[in-house]
Amino acid sequence: MPEPRQIVTSERIRTVAVLIIDNPPVNALSHAERAGIQAGVNAAIADNAVKAIVLICAGRTFVAGADITEFGKPMKEPSLRAIIETIENSSKPVIAAMHGTALGGGLELALSCQFRVGAAEAKFGLPEVKLGILPGAGGTQRLPRLVGLRLALDMITTGEPIGARQARETGLIDDIATGDLRASAIAFAERVLRDHLPLRRVRDLSDKLKVPEADFFKTQRGALAKRRRGLEAPQACVDAVEAAATLPFEQGLKRERELFVNLLQGDQSKAQRYFFFAEREANKIPDVPADTPVKPIHKAAVLGAGTMGGGIAMNFANAGIPVTVVETDQKALDRGLGLVRKNYEISASRGGMSAEDIDRRMALIKASLSYDDIADADLVIEAVFEDMALKKEVFGKLDRIAKPDAILATNTSTLDVDEIAAATKRPQSVIGLHFFSPANVMRLLEIVRGAQSSKPVIASSMALAKTIRKVPVLVGVCDGFVGNRMLAQRGREAERLLIEGALPHQVDKVLTDFGFPMGPFAMGDLAGLDVGWRVRQARGTKAPIADALYEAGRLGQKTSGGYYHYEPGSRAPLPDPDVERIIVEVSKKLGVERRAISEPEMLERLVYPMINEGAKILDEGIALRPSDIDVIWIHGYGWPVYRGGPMHYADQVGLAKIRDRLADFAKRFREPALEPAPLLAQLAGEGRGFAEWRQPSRAAS
Numbered sequence: 017m018p019e020p021r022q023i024v025t026s027e028r029i030r031t032v033a034v035l036i037i038d039n040p041p042v043n044a045l046s047h048a049e050r051a052g053i054q055a056g057v058n059a060a061i062a063d064n065a066v067k068a069i070v071l072i073c074a075g076r077t078f079v080a081g082a083d084i085t086e087f088g089k090p091m092k093e094p095s096l097r098a099i100i101e102t103i104e105n106s107s108k109p110v111i112a113a114m115h116g117t118a119l120g121g122g123l124e125l126a127l128s129c130q131f132r133v134g135a136a137e138a139k140f141g142l143p144e145v146k147l148g149i150l151p152g153a154g155g156t157q158r159l160p161r162l163v164g165l166r167l168a169l170d171m172i173t174t175g176e177p178i179g180a181r182q183a184r185e186t187g188l189i190d191d192i193a194t195g196d197l198r199a200s201a202i203a204f205a206e207r208v209l210r211d212h213l214p215l216r217r218v219r220d221l222s223d224k225l226k227v228p229e230a231d232f233f234k235t236q237r238g239a240l241a242k243r244r245r246g247l248e249a250p251q252a253c254v255d256a257v258e259a260a261a262t263l264p265f266e267q268g269l270k271r272e273r274e275l276f277v278n279l280l281q282g283d284q285s286k287a288q289r290y291f292f293f294a295e296r297e298a299n300k301i302p303d304v305p306a307d308t309p310v311k312p313i314h315k316a317a318v319l320g321a322g323t324m325g326g327g328i329a330m331n332f333a334n335a336g337i338p339v340t341v342v343e344t345d346q347k348a349l350d351r352g353l354g355l356v357r358k359n360y361e362i363s364a365s366r367g368g369m370s371a372e373d374i375d376r377r378m379a380l381i382k383a384s385l386s387y388d389d390i391a392d393a394d395l396v397i398e399a400v401f402e403d404m405a406l407k408k409e410v411f412g413k414l415d416r417i418a419k420p421d422a423i424l425a426t427n428t429s430t431l432d433v434d435e436i437a438a439a440t441k442r443p444q445s446v447i448g449l450h451f452f453s454p455a456n457v458m459r460l461l462e463i464v465r466g467a468q469s470s471k472p473v474i475a476s477s478m479a480l481a482k483t484i485r486k487v488p489v490l491v492g493v494c495d496g497f498v499g500n501r502m503l504a505q506r507g508r509e510a511e512r513l514l515i516e517g518a519l520p521h522q523v524d525k526v527l528t529d530f531g532f533p534m535g536p537f538a539m540g541d542l543a544g545l546d547v548g549w550r551v552r553q554a555r556g557t558k559a560p561i562a563d564a565l566y567e568a569g570r571l572g573q574k575t576s577g578g579y580y581h582y583e584p585g586s587r588a589p590l591p592d593p594d595v596e597r598i599i600v601e602v603s604k605k606l607g608v609e610r611r612a613i614s615e616p617e618m619l620e621r622l623v624y625p626m627i628n629e630g631a632k633i634l635d636e637g638i639a640l641r642p643s644d645i646d647v648i649w650i651h652g653y654g655w656p657v658y659r660g661g662p663m664h665y666a667d668q669v670g671l672a673k674i675r676d677r678l679a680d681f682a683k684r685f686r687e688p689a690l691e692p693a694p695l696l697a698q699l700a701g702e703g704r705g706f707a708e709w710r711q712p713s714r715a716a717s
């Protein structure tokens with residue numbers, strides 16, 4: 017048997033031992049890597065010829081974190097904490113030489129070194145909070161000692177990294193490498209030896225631990241409770257940093273450990289770690305292998321400069337891709353591009369970008385009234401009115417004008433992508449790219465695979481999503497695709513709750529308490545009640561309360577009243593006695609005796625039907641996996657990340673309970689859509705959860 021490859025190797029340059037960690041792709045702290053570092057450091061300390069140690073990584077980055085696949089399993093020694101103790105107490109200076117991204121456990125490792133040198137493009141961060149935990153190997157205790165409480169707290173509670181310049185200015189690193197990092201770090205080590213610089217341990221520093229203002233921690237907790245509502249980890253991060261400021265180092269470490277273990281064992285971090293893998297899994301499409309040819313998008317075009325078209329165009333300009341926006345009338349074009357500029361100016365006023373940035377981006381967006389201008393586009397996204405006849409006409413035209421290998425995409429929310437594709441002679445080039453509003457902000461992109469969409473067109477669309485910083489999820493063709501199809505279930509039940517006895521603010525409260533940023537009725541007011549009314553008209557369906565409000569001229573925020581009342585200039589929804597009157601009248605007309613409905617019942621009635629629909633979506637092969645549905649709901653609809661998405665949540669509740677409740681609702685409300693879906697019933701019967709289920713064919717539709 018060949019010798020296993022050594023992850024950590026050592027070289028000696030004069031009196032400096034250079035330990036090289038080589039564990040692709042990101043040098044994550046696996047067990048073998050930890051053992052290698054520990055052995056390497058111990059050997060260098062024991063070697064009389066060695067006077068200083070440089071810790072450096074091969075590949076594209078310094079250690080980018082713990083090995084997350086080891087989470088939740090018993091930690092095999094040596095633990096990261098043990099290595100950190102060895103390095104921190106070393107009698108010889110240890111210098112971390114960092115390039116790429118020094119993140120999480122990687123940065124904690126560097127914080128235990130006596131000195132730190134960074135490459136100019138390196139980034140440094142503690143992103144643990146994004147997984148619902150906190151840095152558990154001393155990061156919360158050492159970072160504030162180097163950079164001060166305010167910046168440390170900011171880095172730890174947001175998880176966002178800082179660059180080399182800021183790291184140097186704030187004391188996180190001691191030097192920025194000029195030229196070759198390895199050579200710079202060795203030179204730095206030799207300077208330490210020559211100048212007899214003292215072996216400064218971060219744990220012994222205290223001058224930056226001064227609390228910057230009275231009530232500092234209380235203010236931070238309050239701000240985080242608003243900004244990261246419902247999340248436990250950011251609050252625990254504040255507790256840990258406060259411990260750094262108020263307790264002796266060893267006690268602070270102990271406190272950090274307790275907080276870490278607590279979070280690690282909790283439901284929130286379980287959900288957030290699940291979601292971390294779910295996002296990555298969504299990129300894999302079983303029948304579209306990773307080596308499928310991808311067409312680069314050098315030029316894009318968007319048809320329609322309305323609500324969606326303008327926002328979609330911004331995504332390309334932001335990514336530096338020229339985009340042509342085509343409209344039928346000059347006024348709509350001017351309005352659309354005016355709005356794009358205004359959106360950029362708002363970002364600029366918040367400090368996000370400069371006047372030159374705006375000009376550069378606007379210069380990438382070309383306005384046109386002629387379809388001939390899309391002839392050289394690699395990708396065309398149609399975002400005209402939601403009207404099948406119009407879409408067919410537009411795709412017929414596209415077929416004549418677009419390059420033979422162009423990707424032809426539709427942003428339709430409700431129409432049949434296959435019918436649209438049939439208007440062309442190249443249905444294999446047609447795909448749905450379903451953006452969410454506001455399209456320049458929302459990360460989700462449902463990629464709708466038509467019956468004939470080719471594999472390269474699918475692979476290219478997935479790759480494009482990454483380029484424009486979206487989160488793509490592949491779905492199949494059906495009414496509403498995945499997200500809106502499940503949303504419709506919730507919408508129907510929300511209306512039913514009003515008829516039975518609830519009021520809009522009571523229903524919305526149940527969902528905001530659950531963790532959604534907004535309930536369905538506040539959302540309805542934001543979108544406009546005319547939107548749903550038009551859809552119902554087109555489909556010949558009814559929603560007695562929504563219809564009554566629409567007919568009373570209550571269209572939502574734009575008319576200062578919908579399900580709520582709005583004071584002039586305010587977006588704060590206020591319960592409105594007029595609305596209550598309208599609702600009570602509708603109940604009466606329908607012969608319903610209104611009753612008080614408990615909050616737990618409301619939650620079940622709103623969420624379980626969505627889960628049920630999710631089960632049908634899986635059974636039909638519209639979504640590839642339960643976790644894809646969760647990615648859609650978290651990125652597109654505000655499902656709280658700490659509850660892991662509807663399908664993960666269902667597993668936590670238990671499918672048998674959901675099945676039984678749905679069966680009861682279906683009977684009570686005589687609603688066939690609430691009958692437990694076959695897949696849900698089957699899994700519940702077998703005592704299994706969605707997490708254990710696999711798509712038999714593993715292909716979307």
Ligand code: NAD
Nearest residue numbers: 320321322323324343344348399400401402427428429453
């Ligand atoms: P919108 O009414 O705001 O804009 C449509 C624009 O298309 C108008 O400016 C119109 O002048 C233009 N247009 C009409 N015919 C055209 C043609 N032949 N060529 C070029 N431009 C033409 O509509 P919207 O809300 O931006 O929706 C556009 C599409 O996106 C629809 O299919 C809709 O279902 C879908 N969508 C909307 C949302 C949303 O929240 N608004 C979300 C996802 C998807």
